[in-house]
Amino acid sequence: MNDSQATKREADQQAGGSSALDTIPKLLLENARVRGARPALREKDFGIWQSWTWAEAAQDVKALACGLAELGFKAGDRLAIVGDNRPELYMAMTAAQAVGGVPVPMYQDSVADEMQYVLEHTEARFAVVQDQEQVDKLLEIMDRCPDLKHIIYKFPRGLRNYTQPFLHDIKEVEERGRAFDKDNPDFYAAGIAAGKGRDLAIMLYTSGTTGKPKGVMLSFDNLIISARNAIEFESLREDEEVLAYMPMAWVGDNIFSFAQSYVSGFCVSCPESSETVLQDLRELGPTYFFAPPRIFENILTTVMIRIEDAAPLKQKLFHYFMAVAARVGAPILDGEPVSFKDRVLYWIGGILVYGPLKNVLGFSRVRLAYTAGEAIGPDIFDFFRSLGMNIKQLYGSTEASVFITIQPDGEVKPDTVGPPANDVEIKIADNGEVIFRSPGVFMAYYKDEEATRATKTADGWVHTGDAGFIDDDGHLRIIDRAKDVSKLNDGSMFAPKFLENKLKFFPFIKEAVTFGHDRDYVAAFVNIDLEAVGNWAERRNLAYSGYTDLAGRGEVADLVIECVEKVNRDLAADTHLAGSQIKRFLVLHKELDADDGELTRTLKVRRGFIGDHYAELVDALYSDRDHCPIEAEVTFEDGRKGTIHADLRIHTIEPVAATAEPRQAAE
Amino acid sequence: MANGKKIGDVLLSVQNINLSFGGVQALVDVSFDVRKHEIFAIIGPNGAGKSSMLNVINGFYHPQGGTITYRGVTRARMRPHEAARQGIARTFQNIALFKGMSTLDNIMTGRNTLMSSNFVLQALHWGPAWKEEKAHREMAEEIIDFLQIEAIRKTPTGRLPYGLQKRVELGRALAAEPDLLLLDEPMAGMNLEEKEDMCRFILDVNDEFGTTIALIEHDMGVVMDISDRVAVLDYGRKIAEGTPGEVRVNQDVIDAYLGVSHD
Structure with a gap:
């Protein structure tokens, strides 16, 4: 398999290397020639979708490229790009590439200091930004970024009284570019012709959980070959509709709404503002859509809340047909056999419920939706699939130009991320870490050879930092960050985040922290979800005074025990993780809080800190006691400190015997 | 803020205004000028006569004495809709929107004095009225864009x-x-972030459209930051007028705000 893949990759690279269409600017010219009248970019402005055809986009990119050159932008220069998804900013990326420069899109919500680091590191002399907000941020750090010489903005609003000579309206730059082009008619074409597939195309700074951000260098070959492989795999066409709403600095946006658009010629639409995304989604009706699990989760929650407010008949209809969909929706989508009666019911449900629902959400025309970034709850995943939406998981990284694995149609499972994408090779290293090799593998980290060597081996294998394994069907399953995976005393693998996610997928459980490294068994802290459990308690006329009271109730404990038992049953069916069942747990007396240092600001649990902070609770979990009194200091929102007393009960759960047939038992 | 901004001639001149309701003297001999392109603030403690002053300019109240000269024309009695025709618009302290109508429709009602087709044609959405509405809708969209309220375009206010x-x-x-x-207390009842936003918009309106703005407000901090000139009212009398810097150190103003007894 490896041989054939390697030859195919070589062939691809040769094709990319020798053919004329090996850079983004060359693809732009080609698209303008082949499909000049088709839309390339769209933006909602003044309440109306305004379009650029490929021919118009080519004209604007040319004007902008020449204008940049006239201002002194040279081959090899970096162009910082800061702003929401805007056609002009995408065109600025291509314009920079056309004159041999390198666009560096940056996160638009970063504070000035974070921007300063990237600007200094890239030595960018030019920046194209969206509006006054970004101009102000750059002006603030300008004296600390000596390289930055020109700032070009899209929206002149509020900038009337800014007299700095280095500030330019993008229209003015285009105007200068058109004049420059008249005087130097060969300049633009020569610049594009000089570009090669192996040239540096773009630099993307990864936010990096540790240390300073690293600049991932991707070549045109990386972008174009990865984009093309995925286009072929999913049969994407030039008439796809895509909404570009994820940050431009994120690698996914550069593939889904930039490189793939150039390769297959489809139109990319930019929302009116970040607040109108859901409305714009509905108006546009994308056919190809990406969203992280969090967004799908929010949509599902909104739907459920609105259904609660609907008339009783509508509620009945909804619940009846959603039950039908849950039973047969996914099998129909995957082309499995389904009884005639169920097909008829599903068809009726489509007219009465699924169709209107998808229409309201803007998903009527979705042919392909991806989700990635973190684990998605099976309920959420199944909900959208049961509606007939082809939502699939992929696994990728900036260093891979996105694609490492993609779930093929008909082989979609909630707990795996699919087999390797076209031309990608995957191995599991001895320490359990996933490593891969593909045509999308990045060139290097900018100005950081040490980090490059640590991540990418000499023969092109890249360390992902994620631990996982390949299941019986050849699908990759990611379980945790490799550095967090450890072993119990009996040698069983222990993946804390995997267990915590499994627990958190239950609506009653808000947070979970698991322990097991160098221990005899796995133990857990659980935070209940006050809203969900509170609601549940209300319906049972269970009075409670607050979180601590509710969390200490026996009824609530029973609820959590059920969840933990279910997780254990799932684990028992898993050949790799059967040994890491949760044996003892307690429901914490307070909610884990970022203010107390227990969560990060992005709301991830800080396992180490919690383990130290509640050492006596952890000790109790690994003793034979069935309760543990605790007195904890808490910080209130106004900064005052107080103490909470509680006597926590510790629950012991009998492990489930490992079941033989994993697939069946998973039901 | 005001760098590069050109303050023009007098746009509105208010001279010796006296207004009373029965025995209550709301305004006593108040005079000031508002110049083109400036942001002019009228401040004062509660009950100082600020809103009354605005209502006088607006044509809602008719003062017993004094003159109001707007764009060089001294007016005797004027109704609010005439003021609107002459290019004076206002907002209210306690919001007066059409609550059942969308943001867009509310803004469109602001265009009404500028529409020439009659009520029947508008209702039928026919002929010239249709063309006209398109032009007005464009302007409304510009305002929506300007105020960054795209997301609530169709939400009932x-x-x-x-x-x-x-x-x-x-x-x-x-x-x-x-x-x-x-603007009648544009910042009243807002949290800090909303206030900052509103300040930004007031400055931008003044800057981008060249609109002259007269506002009343009791949040001193805000007013001092954005105004070109400030007049201070206390018990219906003007006790000070000048740049924010001048007013801030004026002893009468300090007394009025700190509540020194009036002899």
């Missing part, structure tokens, strides 16, 4: 939070393309 309702109301006033914009 009654469902909006307070800060946004204030913004929509500003939008409706702007829709009349006023030369003089009167």
